[in-house]
Amino acid sequence: MNIPALLFAAILAFATVLPASGPAQAAPVWQAIWTTPLQSVPDLANPPGLYAKPEVAGRTVRQILYPDLDGREARLHLSNRYGSQPLVVERATLARSDGAGGLTAGKIAAVTFGGRAGLTLPPGAEADSDPIALPVVRDRALAVSLTLGPRQTMQAWHRIANRVNFISIPGDHAATASAADFRGRTTHYAWITQLSVPSTGTGSLVAIGDSITDGLRSTFGARHSWPEDLARRAAAEGLPPLAVLNAGISGNRLLSDSPCYGERLIGRFDHDAAMLPGVRAVILLIGINDIDFAATPPRRGLDCDAPHTQVAANDLIDGYKRVIEDAHRRGLRIFGGTLTPAALPPAREALRESVNQWIRHGGGFDGVVDFDAALRDPRHPARLLPAYNSGDGIHPSDAGYAAMAKAVPLTRLRDILSHP
Template identity: 40%
Template sequence: MSDAIVWQAGWSTAVQRPSSGFDKNWAEEGFADQTVRQVVRVTGSGTAARVKLSNRYGTAPLEITGATLARTDRGAAVQDGTTRRLTFAGAGTVRVPAGGEVWSDAADVPAAPFDKLTVSLYFARPTGPATFHAQAFATAYRAAGDQLTAADPAVFTETTVSWYFLADVELAGAGPARRDTVVAFGDSITDGFSSTPDTDHRYPDALAGRLAEAGLDRPVLNAGIGGNLLLSDAPWFGERAAARFRRDVLDKPGVRTVIVLAGLNDIGFSEVDPATYPTYRPNPDRSAEAVITGYRNLIAQAHTAGVRIIGGTLLPFEGAEYHTPASEAKRREINAWIRGSGAFDAVADFATALADPSNPDALRPAYDSGDHKHPNDAGYRAMAEAIGLAEL
């Protein structure tokens, strides 16, 4: 690529250590003589693309025998004539050290906002446990042997709804470099829990759509992790928000604004019996003040990097498994601080937008996925509509 080409954000996810939680996945078993095909939807645009593969949580080097990038047709099928072999520093194979990451070279695969791209990875040798993103709400496909260029999607006989080793897609465009990327950062509500798989109905997806409809095409990246905690690392739910904030937000190309929605799990996990909810660990009894201190940490990091930071109010959750008088009191105190402190550059009042008018401690029934904590597709659209585009 020429010196005039700049890499811009296209798609991203926050990677996690291998675990078995939520839906079935292949993270702990890894792969051997298998091809994994994964589909992502970009919100940026460019004339070429490159991908980042992550072995951050691997305990041994990861050998990627081959990789391809193509434009998606439907499901595991790709558009005829669009498949490109990926290279890494000119080689068709790459060895990623334990804890490391690698970028592919540029591939001649142009993309426009909301195009879907397919990344296929072939592993001839056992990978060991896989760095992954648990709750993709997008289907990943697995086939025996080398199926990197397979035209028949039927060879992919197994599926999950997680992403494996894939961390970023960047798109090449002509300079000057833009600084308008928006990152949504948080837990399962940002990640899109209970949204319809393969439909891109998470709230960051809906926000990208709103921006496009307003003629404000901007990359919108989703850095949510289901179950993520603001203040604690968790085996199933990723590193704590403050520890991953730079990697998952501030280091993305052209980031201008981050929307933070985090803290509900911190005040909720301690309210349930760990024997019934064994993944809800660690579960210290966090105060509202401790959560607010966590927000101040993120605000300081963002402002040091020159990034605008918007605070999202914690959604109502009466009827959820960890709703108690104590956790509700903390939520109210935290939301009052978010709205009134002026510490964030702006506020996205998700709580008010999704509350039941007859009971502000509960989600509006039309927006409730059924667990009284996570929105459904309509609720995620309402969240996107609660964000003032001018505030971005």
């Protein structure tokens, strides 16, 4: 008996009855198309009204997101980065939103984490959801509904969402389409820090900074921060859709942490910008609060501007260099935004001008976005042009934010984002 021949024949016969296997399905490469950074909630027994935590225990919190790109499916990222207690999510859904607390007709997609409906995140932990079988359409509102554990509190938030999110009456209302059970209102985001879709091939842009990137004092609910205006500008000019991720935090500083305004930018840059999936470029606008808060008087109780650190131009420049180094280490291009007029007294105005001189001509950044030139009054360069002033002398109006978006070298950015 020819054993090798019989063995070969048996192997051949066995192979013919197995179905031909196709190529392995590659896991998607994800790209962030919406983000918001978190900041700690001041832990006080009797906080001022602006810092009072909404009641969320055993309720469903419904948050409204506007994606910048289309996608055949989606993924959420949840964070307990600044929490001191576990984050317990009992159920989560993703659906199309009517923008006012209710869901539009259509699919309400269950969100799972490792195949499970619930999620418990220890303090400091974060997690991605499983892929969610719900197509995402650019600029169409989505509702993320999280039913929280019976002892859950809000320990971190993005305090100024500049739009309304919704809190239900007690119970699990994650799959409830009607807004009737969502009687609570909040102007915060919480827990959700990213929405991603499979990569489009064109990278995302992160705008990171303080309240002027956050969009403070733009028309409430109208989505007129300069990053949102920039995404609309790209569409209006017939360019491919652009994901502009807003990582601004109102009150944030480059060099100092705050009890209210979040971790200093040099500390949060990697997490909130450089490590977002699919990011290829950054626009940095930060420093005016470092200059200004040194002179604000200390407050009793909750002093959000503490520490009142004096800074010199070289302090800020050294901070920019650290961020630039971090960006380049991650393979990102980084553009420096000049500090905008803020009607500062002479000594602080001289500091702002000195910093802007380095941003424009110091050679550290890969490019410059001259927001100062776009917004200043030619007759009074230390001040905003009246048409661009929201009324406080510091924050732009809607027209001012549109002018900032127009100042961004969009064609150059598109080249960078399309050719890593």
